[in-house]
Amino acid sequence: MSEAARETARFAALAEQSNVGPHTLDQLQADIRRVVTTYPSRPIEPLFHEVRELRDRAFNLLEGRQAPHHTRDLYLAAGLLCGVLANASFDLNRYHEAETQARAAFLCGELAGHNGLRAWLRGLQSLIAYWDGRPRDAVQLAHAGMEFVPENGTAHIRLASISARAWGQLGHRTEALAALRQADEHRERLTPDIEHDDPGGMMSFPLAKQHLYAGTTHLWLRDPTSLTHAKEAANQAIQLYQADPPERRRLGELALARVDLAQVHLATGDLDAAADQGHTVLGLAATRRTESIDKGLDRLARHLNEGPAATSPTAIGLREAITHHRARALPPGETT
The missing domain is CATH 1.25.40 (Serine Threonine Protein Phosphatase 5, Tetratricopeptide repeat)
Known part of the structure; x- marks a missing residue:
């Protein structure tokens, strides 16, 4: 019986060991909050490498020993970081890598038992599609x-x-x-x-993004009433985004709202207003370029080419500016 007691004591000592303490988790969670807060307004490529290092830190901690509640916290952290990498991979036009990161993130969400993360990741997978x-x-x-x-x-x-x-x-x-x-x-x-x-x-x-998505929805429908709703929603989104402090302004989403507004102006015959919005978007994209902005500009260029004013100097100038922008490749993010 003495030997059995000693074996139990050795197990208890082993079970008590942990490679994760309150400071370790607090620091990791603080780093995650900083990343997700600044992501919408930062260039993506340098941020990608920073997030990759944080993900590796979470993975390394998970390979060690910790209390079960700390393991759940680490899976949640790893899932959030893989989710950010998935979003960044998509923004850098790497769809396959984005889907791989999203699947791994969802698995972490499952292991953490976190519905909010699982719902967010299904949304990200839906956006990629x-x-x-x-x-x-x-x-x-x-x-x-x-x-x-x-x-x-x-x-x-x-x-x-x-x-x-x-x-x-x-x-x-x-x-x-x-x-x-x-x-x-x-x-x-x-x-x-x-x-x-x-x-x-x-x-x-945020509400601004809800207006952005509503505007895009109405724009796809393209009848006169829908175009009116699309214009209203895009303008509401732009106003809300511009009301944010510059350091927190979601530049990519603001650019997409302006792309939609340009499309509405073009569909309703206001070429000059469409061109003003298009050139503004190109200025924003120079600061924060993403795959979705590029695709939005591609659609705008196609509609410029199809419209009655396709040969006007204004339309030609905007198409050439978009072509020049597209000729500059997206940053070659290493998406592993």
Whole structure:
């Protein structure tokens, strides 16, 4: 019996050992909050390498021994960081790598048992499908994300808004408008105790972004009433984004709202206003360039080429500026 007691004591001593203390987790969580807060306004390539180092730190800690509740916290941290890498990979036009990172992030969310992260990641996977020209997959992934009720925050508003854009891309007016109403209903149900996303930043879905997605949805539908709604929503998004302090302004999303506004102006015959918005977007893209901005500019260039003013100096000048912008490759992020 004495030997059995000594064996139990050795096990207890081993179980008590941990490579994670309160300071380690606090520092990792603080680094994650800083990254997700600054992501929407920073150049992506240098941030990618910083996040990769943080992910490796989380992975290394998970290979050690810690208490089960610390293991869950580390899986959540690893999932968030893989999610940021997935988003960055997509922004750098690396769809395959983005999907790989997103799948690993979702696995971490499963192991952490965190619905908010799982819902956010299904939304990211849906966005990747949307921009990859797979709107039906985008709808299915957004609906799959709705299965996870987040602990708090705006994940379901985001999923409904993503679904609306995908339905709009498919030309399904009824479903698109229903998804926009669903997003509004989720927004109305937010209360002060659950409205904040954790860790916030790029993981949150502010009202400006909801207006942006609504505007894009109406733009896909393209009838006169929808174009009026698209213009209103894009202007609302721009006003809200510009109201943010410069250091927190979401430059990529602001650029996308301006791309949509340019498309509305072009569709309604105001070429000069479309060109003003297009050149403003090119200025923003010089600071923070992403794959979605480039694709938005590509659509604008195609519509410039198809319209009655295609041979006007204004249209030619904007098309040439977009072509010059596209000739400069996206930063070659190493997306592993």
